[in-house]
Amino acid sequence: MDPQKMPYLKEEPYFGMGKMAVSWHHDENLVDRSAVAVYSYSCEGPEEDSEDDPQLEGRDPDVWHVGFKISWDIETPGLAIPLHQGDCYFMLDDLNATHQHCVLAGLPPRFSSTHRVAECSTGTLDYILQRCQLALQNVRDGAGGADVSLKSLEPTVLKQGEEIHNEVEFEWLRQFWFQGNRYSKCTDWWCQPMAQLEEMWRKMEDVTNAVLREVRKEGVPTGVRNETLTAILGPLSTRQSLRREWHARCQSRTARTLPADQRPECRPYWEQDDPAMPLPFDLTDLVAELRGLLLEAKPEKERKA
Structure with missing residues (x-):
């Protein structure tokens, strides 16, 4: 995904976190309490920071982040965690059930892969x-x-x-x-x-x-x-x-x-x-x-x- 070619990305609506590549959601149709693993690879971007991006409090807008918030709660502040080249993060136990997550766009293109344990009795x-x-x-x-x-x-x-x-x-x-x-x-x-x-x-x-x-x-x-x-x-x-x-x-x-x-x-x-x-x-x-x-x-x- 290359944010520079996607001017239509929406702003994160609750906490002012900037542009979202993936909106707030749960991963669905998974085995109860099973882990979700995500590998993130950001391509090499320009050496200088983008002058077009606003300065967002609490996060560098040129760096990709994963955001977390309590499900259906917009009062408790959300959390934005930076994703550097080659990072992998895990959602363990009931985190995916109790929290929603989103992906906040950075400046360089990014590839990712998500690994889940699917519930196969339905949804196939x-x-x-x-x-x-x-x-x-x-x-x-x-x-x-x-x-x-x-x-x-x-x-x-x-x-x-x-x-x-x-x-x-x-x-x-x-x-x-x-x-x-x-x-x-x-x-x-x-x-x-x-x-x-x-x-x-x-x-x-x-x-x-x-x-x-x-x-x-x-x-x-x-x-x-x-x-x-x-x-x-x-x-x-x-x-x-x-x-x-x-x-x-x-x-x-x-x-x-x-x-x-x-x-x-x-x-x-x-x-x-x-x-x-x-x-x-x-x-x-x-x-x-x-x-x-x-x-x-x-x-x-x-x-x-």
Whole structure:
């Protein structure tokens, strides 16, 4: 990372520590209390200090630092530790859980490598592929697109499918494309797995559409319709809210100032009248419709045959 080529770096917002190369965060999906090790190598910079950088109290702005602060606490002062060429630092025991850390940019280019003990029961490619396969097990063989037919209409099965739909969309696809295309310069390994996940996600859109067809059918017993609506309304409301958030994030002022290859991409995204998609991107009207159906049915009592 070369700060001289990255004029868009944000200022550290709480303690006046200067430009951040990496914002405040925890490392996630790790074995509980496992150590995190980071090796840092700063390239040789100019002999004279930069005249452009402000004089920051407590740290040399020309030297890279790692910052630490108590999690979600901006009253207790943070700590900035200098990182010299070839330094290695460790976060031991519960430090990563109780504290957040950031990387404060210096003047010279820097390379680093982070070494973690990953929690592999979730958060892996094998895990999410298995989850997607589980969701699509409810589709009858041979059915596809508008002809998707479901094996089970049990509310628990439908809810699980919609939750997996959200998981692959927001924890995988949107997270990946938010990084832009910068990683493709290093490797294209993830292109095929992400294409596979997007194809499975697309089938889940057909599944959601099939569920909605069942809900809208005339003659469906009120109790059955209510149970189905209750099962899917939560995940669909979450989907609408998160899509709005991700779309706004990708269109933010900061995102628009990034270089083209680093600019976030809002993907999956489609226009409202796209004939290739069974449902709209914006689910506001759909969620309102389902809430209306649920409210209409609530006063009615299920008639026994």
